Structure formats: structure tokens, C-alpha cells
Amino acid sequence: MTDVSTPTGRTPSRELEQALVDAAERVLVRDGLGGLTVRAVATEAGVAPMGVYNRFGSKDGLVAAVLTRGFEGLRAAAMASEVPDPVDRLLACGHGYRQFALDHPQHYGAMFGAGFASAAPTEELVDRAAAAFQVLVDQVGYAMDRAVLRPGDRLETAQVIWSSVHGAVSLELAGMVQVADPGANYEQLLRMLLDGLR
Amino acid sequence: MTDVSTPTGRTPSRELEQALVDAAERVLVRDGLGGLTVRAVATEAGVAPMGVYNRFGSKDGLVAAVLTRGFEGLRAAAMASEVPDPVDRLLACGHGYRQFALDHPQHYGAMFGAGFASAAPTEELVDRAAAAFQVLVDQVGYAMDRAVLRPGDRLETAQVIWSSVHGAVSLELAGMVQVADPGANYEQLLRMLLDGLR
Numbered sequence: 001m002t003d004v005s006t007p008t009g010r011t012p013s014r015e016l017e018q019a020l021v022d023a024a025e026r027v028l029v030r031d032g033l034g035g036l037t038v039r040a041v042a043t044e045a046g047v048a049p050m051g052v053y054n055r056f057g058s059k060d061g062l063v064a065a066v067l068t069r070g071f072e073g074l075r076a077a078a079m080a081s082e083v084p085d086p087v088d089r090l091l092a093c094g095h096g097y098r099q100f101a102l103d104h105p106q107h108y109g110a111m112f113g114a115g116f117a118s119a120a121p122t123e124e125l126v127d128r129a130a131a132a133f134q135v136l137v138d139q140v141g142y143a144m145d146r147a148v149l150r151p152g153d154r155l156e157t158a159q160v161i162w163s164s165v166h167g168a169v170s171l172e173l174a175g176m177v178q179v180a181d182p183g184a185n186y187e188q189l190l191r192m193l194l195d196g197l198r
Numbered sequence: 199m200t201d202v203s204t205p206t207g208r209t210p211s212r213e214l215e216q217a218l219v220d221a222a223e224r225v226l227v228r229d230g231l232g233g234l235t236v237r238a239v240a241t242e243a244g245v246a247p248m249g250v251y252n253r254f255g256s257k258d259g260l261v262a263a264v265l266t267r268g269f270e271g272l273r274a275a276a277m278a279s280e281v282p283d284p285v286d287r288l289l290a291c292g293h294g295y296r297q298f299a300l301d302h303p304q305h306y307g308a309m310f311g312a313g314f315a316s317a318a319p320t321e322e323l324v325d326r327a328a329a330a331f332q333v334l335v336d337q338v339g340y341a342m343d344r345a346v347l348r349p350g351d352r353l354e355t356a357q358v359i360w361s362s363v364h365g366a367v368s369l370e371l372a373g374m375v376q377v378a379d380p381g382a383n384y385e386q387l388l389r390m391l392l393d394g395l396r
Contacts, residue, residue, distance in 0.1 A: 117373070155376060156377055158376070163369055166365040170368060175315070177357060178353060185361075192391070195395075196390035196392075196393040197390055
């Protein structure tokens with residue numbers, strides 16, 4: 001049977017699209033969201049601006065493609081450790097969330113700030129953003145089923161947790177945390193969540 | 199005794215400075231942080247750009263003056279209700295914090311986002327930002343002294359609370375909350391904090 005998953009099996013169009021999103025990510029990391037323009041990405045990828053326009057329509061479509069990948073990465077980071085113990089699983093989810101933000105500060109800032117508002121609301125972006133949040137909703141359900149969190153609306157509880165970790169991570173990225181060790185304070189926050197929601 | 203606190207008792211220089219900060223706040227609300235330029239503020243206030251430069255040095259100094267006022271407002275909002283009951287006092291502090299953000303979304307976004315990083319770090323700004331956080335540290339101490347929160351490092355506990363409320367408020371301002379009623383979810387978050395930290 002022929003292996004069609006090798007690079008040569010991909011369509012050139014799909015390969016180009018991925019190469020353009022790769023270039024867009026490099027521009028975002030280097031120049032921030034404000035620098036993520038069709039022209040900059042075309043230059044970075046070594047193609048004509050029309051090649052970017054043809055695939056993403058505009059800067060908004062380009063931002064959407066980068067954020068879509070960001071939410072895929074966040075989802076993977078949040079469910080990196082699917083250990084059986086529900087407490088360990090929630091903690092691993094929280095650690096994965098922070099690590100993603102620290103590893104990809106420009107992505108994180110764009111995903112939950114001006115970037116999301118300005119991005120074209122493509123089906124793919126909306127879908128991936130929802131999937132990332134769903135990881136947390138599922139973890140909450142898993143923990144409620146095992147009486148580690150008290151029974152309640154999974155969505156409401158997941159929102160409370162997300163608000164808290166998002167705030168901690170945002171302040172850390174902005175360099176505004178008022179204590180000496182943001183990592184240790186984040187551990188306190190995770191323990192507080194477990195205590196406050198059990 | 200002559201009343202020197204009447205408007206005519208103020209120095210014209212101080213009056214002009216306040217008028218310029220008033221104008222800068224109107225520009226921030228209307229055009230966002232990106233629109234807050236020396237030129238725009240001069241036009242809004244009806245003075246020459248040089249009049250703004252002379253007082254604030256640059257755009258960074260102007261941003262610092264607006265954020266300074268923002269932190270004064272946040273401090274006032276967070277300590278609006280100094281009721282004796284420590285639980286009610288913490289809840290009032292949390293409600294005041296959210297209300298300030300909802301009433302001044304552009305200020306809030308600038309105070310805890312790109313604005314603070316880009317502002318000139320004037321003594322006044324650093325002082326007012328610290329004073330706003332100190333309100334929360336003091337409330338935490340008041341609650342610990344009355345055994346409503348468990349004993350611990352006041353600063354660390356205040357940071358955990360601030361992270362949580364900041365995250366909730368930021369997601370609400372960004373329109374990213376995943377539940378139907380952000381206000382009700384914020385109440386859940388405040389109760390969760392009290393349960394998790396007592």
C-alpha cells in the first residue's frame with residue numbers, strides 16, 4: 001500500500017498554507033501582533049503578497065490562522081498528562097496551561113486579547129477555541145464524578161477556574177505580579193481552587 | 199480666614215495640568231490607548247502641542263498621568279464600602295473592583311496591559327499602583343485577623359485573589375466569558391475564593 005502521508009503526498013497548496021502560517025508565527029513572535037501584516041508575512045515566507053491574500057483574504061484571516069494553531073497548542077498542553085488521579089489531572093492541566101503561556105507569550109496575548117477580537121471568526125478558529133475550553137470542562141466533569149470537586153454546573157465551575165488561571169498567567173506575562181516567585185504563587189492559586197471548589 | 203481652596207485659589211499651572219489629563223481621558227475612552235497621542239490631547243484640550251509636551255514630556259508621560267488617575271479611581275472603588283464584617287468587606291472590595299473595570303474598560307485595559315508597560319514609570323504612577331494593591335493586602339490582613347481567612351502571608355494571599363478577579367474581569371471585558379451571566383459567575387468566583395482561603 002502506498003504511503004500517502006509522506007510530505008510528497010501532500011498537495012502543494014496545503015504545504016504552502018502551512019509554510020505561510022509558520023512564517024506568520026515567526027513574525028508574531030518577532031514583531032508582535034501589530035507587526036503581523038500580509039506584507040511582513042509574505043516577505044518572511046519569500047512569496048508575493050498576493051500569495052498571502054489568496055489564501056487568507058486579509059490580515060484578519062492571517063491572524064485567525066495563527067490563533068487557530070495557538071488554540072490547538074493550548075489544548076494539547078492542557079491535556080498533556082491524562083493521569084487517572086483527578087486531583088493530579090487538574091493540577092497537570094493547570095501546569096500545562098501556564099507552561100503554554102510562558103512558552104508562547106505573544107500567542108497567548110493575541111489569543112485572549114486584541115488578537116481574538118480582530119481575527120476573522122473562521123469556523124476553524126471558533127471550533128479550536130471551543131475545543132481548548134472543552135478540555136477544562138471535561139476535567140471538571142471527571143473530578144466531579146470522583147467527588148474531588150463538589151457537584152455543580154461543569155461549565156460554570158470551569159469558567160471560575162479559567163478566570164483564575166488566566167488572571168495569574170496574564171499578570172505574570174505582563175510582569176505585574178507583586179510577589180517574588182510567580183511560580184510558587186501559581187501553585188497556591190491551584191491549591192486554593194481545589195479547596196474552594198471541593 | 200480666606201478660603202484658598204476655591205478654584206481661583208489654585209495655580210493656573212495646576213489647573214491646566216488637570217484639564218489636560220481630563221482631555222487625555224476623553225481621548226482614551228474615545229480612541230483607545232493607540233489614539234492617546236500628544237497631538238490628539240492638545241486638539242481635545244484646545245491648546246498647542248507644545249503645551250502638552252511642556253507638562254508631560256511625551257506620550258509616555260501622558261499615559262502615566264492617565265493611569266495614575268486610573269489607579270486612584272480603582273483604589274477608591276475597592277475601598278468604597280468599609281463595613282465592619284470582614285466577609286462583607288472582602289465581597290464589597292471584589293464588587294467595587296469589577297464595577298470600576300466595567301465603568302472604565304479602556305482605563306482598565308491600559309492599566310493592566312500595554313499601557314502600564316509603555317507609560318513613563320513616574321514616582322506618582324508607581325506610588326498609586328502600589329496604593330491600589332495595598333487596599334487588598336489590608337483587607338486580607340483584616341480578614342486574617344478575624345479568622346475569616348486562614349493565617350498566611352498577606353501579600354501572597356492578596357496576589358492569589360487579585361489574579362482571580364483580574365482574570366474574570368479581563369475575560370468579561372474581552373467578551374470571552376463562556377457562561378451566560380458573567381455577573382453571576384463572578385459571584386461564584388468570589389465565594390470560591392472565600393472557601394478556598396479560609
